[in-house]
Amino acid sequence: MPFISNKGFAMPESPIRKLVPYAESALSAGTEVIHLNIGQPDIETPEVALNAIQNFNQKVIEYSHSAGFDSYRKGLAKYYRTHNIDVDHNDIIVTNGGSEAILFGMMTCFNPEDEVIVPEPFYANYNAFALEAGVILRPVTTYLKDSYALPPIEDFRELINDRTRGIMICNPGNPTGYLYNAEELDTLRKIVLANDLFLIADEVYREFCYDDKEHISVLSLEGLENHAIVVDSVSKRYSMCGARVGALISKNTEVMATALKFAQARLSPPTLGQVAGEAALNTSQQYFDDVKEEYLKRRDILVDGLNSIDGVTCPKPGGAFYAMAELPVDSAENFCQWILDSYSYKGSTVMMAPAAGFYASPDLGVREVRLAYVLETEKLEKAIEVLRHALEEYPKTLEAQKSFFTA
Amino acid sequence: MPFISNKGFAMPESPIRKLVPYAESALSAGTEVIHLNIGQPDIETPEVALNAIQNFNQKVIEYSHSAGFDSYRKGLAKYYRTHNIDVDHNDIIVTNGGSEAILFGMMTCFNPEDEVIVPEPFYANYNAFALEAGVILRPVTTYLKDSYALPPIEDFRELINDRTRGIMICNPGNPTGYLYNAEELDTLRKIVLANDLFLIADEVYREFCYDDKEHISVLSLEGLENHAIVVDSVSKRYSMCGARVGALISKNTEVMATALKFAQARLSPPTLGQVAGEAALNTSQQYFDDVKEEYLKRRDILVDGLNSIDGVTCPKPGGAFYAMAELPVDSAENFCQWILDSYSYKGSTVMMAPAAGFYASPDLGVREVRLAYVLETEKLEKAIEVLRHALEEYPKTLEAQKSFFTA
Numbered sequence: 044m045p046f047i048s049n050k051g052f053a054m055p056e057s058p059i060r061k062l063v064p065y066a067e068s069a070l071s072a073g074t075e076v077i078h079l080n081i082g083q084p085d086i087e088t089p090e091v092a093l094n095a096i097q098n099f100n101q102k103v104i105e106y107s108h109s110a111g112f113d114s115y116r117k118g119l120a121k122y123y124r125t126h127n128i129d130v131d132h133n134d135i136i137v138t139n140g141g142s143e144a145i146l147f148g149m150m151t152c153f154n155p156e157d158e159v160i161v162p163e164p165f166y167a168n169y170n171a172f173a174l175e176a177g178v179i180l181r182p183v184t185t186y187l188k189d190s191y192a193l194p195p196i197e198d199f200r201e202l203i204n205d206r207t208r209g210i211m212i213c214n215p216g217n218p219t220g221y222l223y224n225a226e227e228l229d230t231l232r233k234i235v236l237a238n239d240l241f242l243i244a245d246e247v248y249r250e251f252c253y254d255d256k257e258h259i260s261v262l263s264l265e266g267l268e269n270h271a272i273v274v275d276s277v278s279k280r281y282s283m284c285g286a287r288v289g290a291l292i293s294k295n296t297e298v299m300a301t302a303l304k305f306a307q308a309r310l311s312p313p314t315l316g317q318v319a320g321e322a323a324l325n326t327s328q329q330y331f332d333d334v335k336e337e338y339l340k341r342r343d344i345l346v347d348g349l350n351s352i353d354g355v356t357c358p359k360p361g362g363a364f365y366a367m368a369e370l371p372v373d374s375a376e377n378f379c380q381w382i383l384d385s386y387s388y389k390g391s392t393v394m395m396a397p398a399a400g401f402y403a404s405p406d407l408g409v410r411e412v413r414l415a416y417v418l419e420t421e422k423l424e425k426a427i428e429v430l431r432h433a434l435e436e437y438p439k440t441l442e443a444q445k446s447f448f449t450a
Numbered sequence: 451m452p453f454i455s456n457k458g459f460a461m462p463e464s465p466i467r468k469l470v471p472y473a474e475s476a477l478s479a480g481t482e483v484i485h486l487n488i489g490q491p492d493i494e495t496p497e498v499a500l501n502a503i504q505n506f507n508q509k510v511i512e513y514s515h516s517a518g519f520d521s522y523r524k525g526l527a528k529y530y531r532t533h534n535i536d537v538d539h540n541d542i543i544v545t546n547g548g549s550e551a552i553l554f555g556m557m558t559c560f561n562p563e564d565e566v567i568v569p570e571p572f573y574a575n576y577n578a579f580a581l582e583a584g585v586i587l588r589p590v591t592t593y594l595k596d597s598y599a600l601p602p603i604e605d606f607r608e609l610i611n612d613r614t615r616g617i618m619i620c621n622p623g624n625p626t627g628y629l630y631n632a633e634e635l636d637t638l639r640k641i642v643l644a645n646d647l648f649l650i651a652d653e654v655y656r657e658f659c660y661d662d663k664e665h666i667s668v669l670s671l672e673g674l675e676n677h678a679i680v681v682d683s684v685s686k687r688y689s690m691c692g693a694r695v696g697a698l699i700s701k702n703t704e705v706m707a708t709a710l711k712f713a714q715a716r717l718s719p720p721t722l723g724q725v726a727g728e729a730a731l732n733t734s735q736q737y738f739d740d741v742k743e744e745y746l747k748r749r750d751i752l753v754d755g756l757n758s759i760d761g762v763t764c765p766k767p768g769g770a771f772y773a774m775a776e777l778p779v780d781s782a783e784n785f786c787q788w789i790l791d792s793y794s795y796k797g798s799t800v801m802m803a804p805a806a807g808f809y810a811s812p813d814l815g816v817r818e819v820r821l822a823y824v825l826e827t828e829k830l831e832k833a834i835e836v837l838r839h840a841l842e843e844y845p846k847t848l849e850a851q852k853s854f855f856t857a
Contacts, residue, residue, distance in 0.1 A: 044646070044676040044677075044702070045559070045615065045616075045646050045647060045676070045677060047558055047559060047704055047705060048557060048558060048559060048560055048564075048708075050557055050561065051557060051558045051559075051708035051709075051711070051712070052708070054711040054712060054715070055711070056711055056714070060714065083512055083513055085510065086510070087509045087510055093509070096503060096506050096722060097503075097504050097507075099500070099503050099504060102494045102500070103491070103492065103493070103494055103495050103689055103690070104499070104500075104690035104691070104693050104726060105691060105692045106691040106692050107692060139550075139694070140717060142716040142717055143546075143716065146716075150455060150457055150458060150582060151454055151455060151458045152455060153455055154456050154457065155584070157455075168715045168716075168717075171712070171715030172715060175557060175715070177562070208452065209452075239452050240452060241452050269451040269452070270452060282511075284511070284512060284513045284717070285511040285512045285513050285514060285720065285721025286720065286721065286722065287546070287694075287718065287719065287720040287721070297454055301454045301455075301458035301461065302458075304458070304461040304462070304463055305458070305578070305582070307463070307464045307467065308461070308578030308579060308582070309546070309547065309550065309553075309575075310575075311691075311692065311694065312694065313546070313692065313693065313694040313720040313723050314694070315503060315693065315720065315722035316720050316722060316723075319722070
């Protein structure tokens with residue numbers, strides 16, 4: 044029997060994946076599982092997008108251009124321009140979700156063994172795409188106590204060597220929800236220019252910024268025309284993760300010409316998803332206002348609720364729809380497994396993502412979890428109560444186990 | 451300005467791509483361009499699939515499972531079993547078109563610098579995916595004079611060394627239309643077992659076999675349970691290339707568990723395409739019979755027509771909807787450019803794919819073109835007439851040029 048590849052062997056499993064069997068067993072035992080572990084919003088997709096799908100009246104579902112429909116790219120360019128991002132349609136390649144844009148970005152910009160600095164904790168799948176492209180991610184650690192703000196410029200400088208070719212950020216951040224301010228982005232700008240690096244920014248949560256904070260795209264930073272690359276997606280913006288439509292955006296014509304060759308190899312992004320994406324460009328401002336208000340409400344319920352539990356710390360995120368929390372436990376992973384496997388409160392339990400999988404450095408985040416506030420407020424309130432009681436109960440269980448083993 | 455990657459630099463452009471500007475200029479000069487260059491069928495997508503899209507009534511376009519809808523995978527398994535391919539849904543991962551299945555297959559099975567033997571001419575994008583995975587393709591040449599039949603086993607043996615990890619075939623073949631018979635597949639089976647190789651078969655044209663020949667899947671070859679991997683797609687089967695739904699299929703559980711990790715990294719295949727794909731499983735046999743009859747008619751018109759032109763040789767393909775033809779010219783690429791750029795017959799010209807791009811060995815296929823018979827018969831007849839007259843005219847033009855330069 045032939046062996047699988049080293050890359051395949053090393054490929055990380057989803058940090059959430061291993062908890063799935065425990066969630067399934069809870070479910071089959073009749074326990075309600077409240078999913079705070081994934082970013083699949085329950086918000087409805089805009090009607091304009093759903094209508095476009097229902098009105099699809101072509102007789103053949105054809106390939107599109109490898110870079111996406113021309114009309115869609117022009118529409119996207121207009122959308123970006125209204126967000127202070129000065130691009131035209133030639134600066135945009137439509138991709139199979141933001142995921143493919145990350146992979147195209149990495150394969151276009153970096154050679155195997157090249158190093159890319161990423162503030163950690165970061166979206167766990169960056170590890171996977173880096174592995175696919177052969178790229179080495181060098182984490183610069185951010186801390187819960189600082190609400191995951193960008194560390195000082197010295198922390199970056201320490202990591203830069205002659206293999207360093209880029210910096211990758213997620214803004215607003217998954218899993219932290221942290222929104223970079225103008226000063227932080229200027230720090231990045233300086234590092235990038237001083238060291239001639241690519242700056243890849245995953246900005247898929249652009250629409251979700253709270254407390255009157257504004258999102259600043261790396262594409263609007265002065266002098267970064269040849270350095271800045273944005274990864275985008277319709278998944279979160281229009282609550283249509285299943286459309287699998289994203290985009291790679293850059294003013295660097297060489298980057299775009301090269302990324303287009305990767306795009307041509309896989310022929311085209313999905314036609315039906317693009318139909319939905321193009322129609323979604325006509326989504327009303329009211330939709331965004333309503334969605335933002337809803338997320339803001341959910342954030343406050345979740346974060347305030349978490350902080351009201353003894354021993355839990357949860358910085359209030361400025362964007363996206365995730366929060367990171369430190370729990371009064373030794374191992375968040377054990378606790379997340381236990382709460383699914385052995386605990387319920389009034390018939391419910393909670394599924395969370397242990398945060399260690401979002402760190403590249405070992406031993407970090409072991410007491411942290413990531414929570415997505417993509418569920419209605421009632422469920423979030425219920426989740427908080429489950430968690431409050433579970434955290435009271437958990438030490439007793441540990442005690443009992445201990446006395447059992449020492450008996 | 452930072453440099454792009456070596457991989458990005460080396461990434462091949464589509465062999466058809468460079469002719470696009472000439473086709474565009476022909477079009478803008480008012481000339482009709484008959485596209486024989488691409489496999490975008492004009493056959494209508496089955497109504498059951500289009501209806502499913504129009505009836506999509508979910509309120510959120512959600513992610514699916516990373517391996518695809520469970521119900522769709524079960525339906526696919528049933529479809530394969532009716533085609534003598536004994537798999538269940540756990541042996542199937544739904545992908546972003548056949549393209550992603552090729553990439554997952556390569557990344558799962560091969561390490562950078564591993565060698566994979568591929569009969570040439572082959573689908574040009576195999577080069578691209580090999581480059582992305584760092585894999586080295588070693589071509590074993592097949593010849594027009596043999597109708598591109600599999601070469602003798604010795605030709606494979608000569609290429610096998612200790613870096614050889616797999617064989618990749620396309621059956622029925624793109625670009626050759628060649629359909630492997632039982633004996634040829636048994637030859638491959640023996641090589642694969644003797645050398646413990648993976649055998650990846652791109653079988654996306656399975657439905658299109660002519661002259662009462664039958665398609666044999668590598669998954670039905672005895673003893674290859676751990677070696678055989680199939681790449682499939684709904685693109686050609688249901689004439690819905692834009693759905694971007696394919697599949698990776700294998701009985702090797704380690705391969706599937708590993709490919710699933712790559713699938714998890716990119717979250718999910720397109721939901722709307724899967725809705726179309728799942729509905730398409732209910733396509734009537736009549737649809738397939740009609741489509742096959744239509745392609746058969748087109749094949750005969752194209753191939754017989756080509757062979758009726760002085761100096762043109764075109765073996766009759768047993769499957770798919772491509773034919774390769776040798777033209778009485780020194781450079782098919784120059785001719786393909788000239789016919790778009792400088793020629794028309796009764797207001798029409800023809801776009802073809804120069805075949806050199808489908809060979810990995812240098813200097814092969816320079817007089818060959820690939821033609822796709824995905825257009826209605828009238829257009830194909832017109833294309834033949836254009837080509838017949840163009841091939842009469844072309845030598846005169848060359849003469850004229852020669853006398854111009856020697857004058």
